[in-house]
Amino acid sequence: MKVLDRIQEHFIVAIIRGAGADDVLPAVSALYEGGIRVLELTVTTPGVLTLIEQVRSAMPEDLVVGAGTVLDPETARAAIMAGAQFILSPTIRPETIAITKRYGIVSIPGAMTPSEILTAYELGADIVKVFPAGSLGPKYIKDVNAPLPQIPLMPTGGVGLDNIGAYVRAGAVAAGLGNSLYAPPLQGGATDSYFAELKERAVRFVEEVHRARTAQG
Numbered sequence: 425m426k427v428l429d430r431i432q433e434h435f436i437v438a439i440i441r442g443a444g445a446d447d448v449l450p451a452v453s454a455l456y457e458g459g460i461r462v463l464e465l466t467v468t469t470p471g472v473l474t475l476i477e478q479v480r481s482a483m484p485e486d487l488v489v490g491a492g493t494v495l496d497p498e499t500a501r502a503a504i505m506a507g508a509q510f511i512l513s514p515t516i517r518p519e520t521i522a523i524t525k526r527y528g529i530v531s532i533p534g535a536m537t538p539s540e541i542l543t544a545y546e547l548g549a550d551i552v553k554v555f556p557a558g559s560l561g562p563k564y565i566k567d568v569n570a571p572l573p574q575i576p577l578m579p580t581g582g583v584g585l586d587n588i589g590a591y592v593r594a595g596a597v598a599a600g601l602g603n604s605l606y607a608p609p610l611q612g613g614a615t616d617s618y619f620a621e622l623k624e625r626a627v628r629f630v631e632e633v634h635r636a637r638t639a640q641g
Contacts, residue, residue, distance in 0.1 A: 427509045427530050428550050430488050431462050432576065432597045435633045436588075437512075438463040438626070439492060439580075439600055442608040448475050449482060451606060454619040456487055458626025464492035464512055464600065467499055473506040480507040490530070492600075497523040504529050512600070514555055516540060521547045532578060536560075538568055541575060551576040551597060558582015562590035569595040585628055589636035605629060 431437065438460045443451060448465070455463060465472055465479070472491065479489050490510035491503035497519040500511045510530035513520055517533070524531040525548045534555040535541045544552045554565060557579030565577055579591050580600030591599050605625055609618050 427488055430486075431510065431530065431551065434461045434488075435592065435596075435598050436460060436462065436605075436629055437490075437578070437580075437598055437600045438605050439466065439602045440464065440606050441466045441468065441492075441602060443469060443606075444608070445469075445471050445475065447609065447614050449478060450614065450619055451622060452479050452483060452487075454622040455606065455626050456483060458623040459630035460605075460626050461486055462488040462490070462598075464490045464510075466493040467491055467503065468493050473502060476503060476506040476508055490532075494520060496520060500524050501527070510550075512553060514553075516544045516547065518547050521549060524548075534580070538572065541568060541577070542572060545572075545575045551578045553600060554579045554596075555600075556581035557591075557599075562587060562594040562596075565591060565596050566594040585632060588629060589632050589639075592633060592636035593640060601629065 438455050465476055488509050491508040492512040494500050494511050494513045500520050500523050504527050511524045512532045514534040521531045521533055530550045532551045532553050533544045533549050534553040535544045541552045554577050558581045565579055576597040578598040579596050583599045583601055584604040
């Protein structure tokens with residue numbers, strides 16, 4: 425199955441931001457055990473290129489790994505060379521989309537207004553990240569979907585357990601989950617109980633998406 429299809433199949437894109445290098449693999453393992461199959465490592469993470477390589481090597485092949493917060497084509501190319509399977513950006517930069525597509529990798533730039541969303545799609549975006557979704561809400565996704573049903577939308581920012589089902593029903597094809605799913609451990613480092621809680625949180629999100637999709641028929 426293609427990466428794009430797998431992102432839409434699993435819906436949840438777990439965002440790992442602010443993690444210490446030693447916490448990334450245990451966190452990824454906990455998320456995977458909880459049912460997460462798509463995750464984003466932000467390029468603001470120290471040593472992220474090595475971490476992408478490590479995660480791709482250590483985890484099962486059905487885990488899709490992408491790079492996030494990519495602001496320029498140089499960073500996009502470096503992440504792709506490290507093994508990133510999709511490139512996420514908070515904004516639209518044509519050069520970043522172009523180089524991502526040149527390498528046959530899924531491009532997910534960020535946009536907010538209908539004009540920006542259409543521009544991103546016309547530049548080659550496979551999915552458009554609607555960001556920040558928290559200030560817009562599920563109804564905004566539904567409203568944009570009405571005139572632009574051909575554009576796959578991925579709300580990111582402010583998506584939590586209380587509203588992810590509403591985003592499914594609104595027509596989103598995926599959702600980016602940040603602190604509502606993965607939040608870096610507090611001072612003192614990660615413990616076994618921290619990773620156990622992370623796994624259980626992932627389970628609840630996966631179940632909520634399944635519940636919303638089942639209700640849709």
